[in-house]
Amino acid sequence: MDIDHYMTDLGRRARAASRLMARATTAAKNDALRAIAAAIERDTERLKAANARDLARAATQGLDAAFIDRLTLSDKALRTMIDGLLQVAALPDPVGEMSRIKSRPSGIQVGQMRVPLGVVGIIYEARPNVTIDAAALCLKSGNATILRGGSEAIESNTELARTIGEGLHAAGLPADAVQVVSTTDRAAVGKLATMTEYVDVIVPRGGRGLIERLMAEARVPMIKHLDGICHVYIDDAADLQRAVTVSDNAKTHRYGTCNTMETLLVARGIAPRILPQLGLIYRGKQVELRVCAESRAILQAADIGPLVDATEADWRTEYLAPVLSIKIVDGLDAAIDHINTYGSAHTDAIVTENHDRAMRFLREVDSASVMINASTRFADGFEFGLGAEIGISNDKLHARGPVGLEGLTSLKYIVFGHGEARQ
16 A cells, blocks of 8 residues: 555545535534444444454454553443443534624624634544544534554454444535544554644544654644653541542552553651551552552551552653552642652642642642542543543643543634724
């Protein structure tokens, strides 16, 4: 296959489709989303069979448990896809929304209108659910999209592409509005990320290697995050039961996600009461604990082990595995300083009953999502009510945090006049 020719053709078709999508009615877009959901529900067994072929190939390649988890289309994952499609269909359509209209002394009225970005390229690894999440959000926000999934999920993505095509056809929308790259050649990634004449933004969803490659090679602007080094800080004014629930869920609900806690910070005043409880839970779930000297002493006194001494590198590591760093800190100031020094500006949480400290944490922790008394695992487009997410951004321009419909649109200025001429 001539990758340059193939990708250029996809880009041309996507650009043409984007113009049709920009004027698509809300009803047509919602009809397409509901038709895709119905096709997935109808073809659940067919989709699981395709996914099983991907999983079998992944097993022969020796891919790790976290990767296999992201690749798997379980019944729950398929149900979440369907629910996400229906939730996106139920959300207000942002396209065409006018706001901030003000009259000027000249007589004109000036405001802003929300419009699609145009063509969105999505590059992702392992997670076939991204195919549906990305298609749904791009479709509802009036964009065309080119989806390039990982070679590990080619069978699953091919089947999901079929359901998307069926939904677009049923709603009378252009078939090229959602195109799934059919080649597994890595050169397609490089080409997609440099097609500035056809692609308006790239959203990478994958591991550090993919993101670093795109940061070095891409010419198209990106919505991205590099790492998910997430923290939970247990304040000495925390409710113990809440602290246990949040800290357990943030680490052990799923290990291979970017919103999983990687470092637990504990105020010195509460550490002797909370660490033994959490240590028992983590030991029972076979989580490796990498600890500072103070936390080691407390956990050893409670007969909890084995323990590994934490190094400077551990505070900067996204494990994506049953491994957790633990550090005892003086209090709120030290916790905030640690997070802003070592974190990745993704998601961080405080557990406390002290309102003033909670508000300081919200204001001073420089992350895309900051939480009080809640698990970091909630940093997710579906949980935030966005229907689904195209990705999570820890950049500060255009979009930050989980990126849903509004993050896939832009604003342009609009002017209403009555024949005025500038003096």
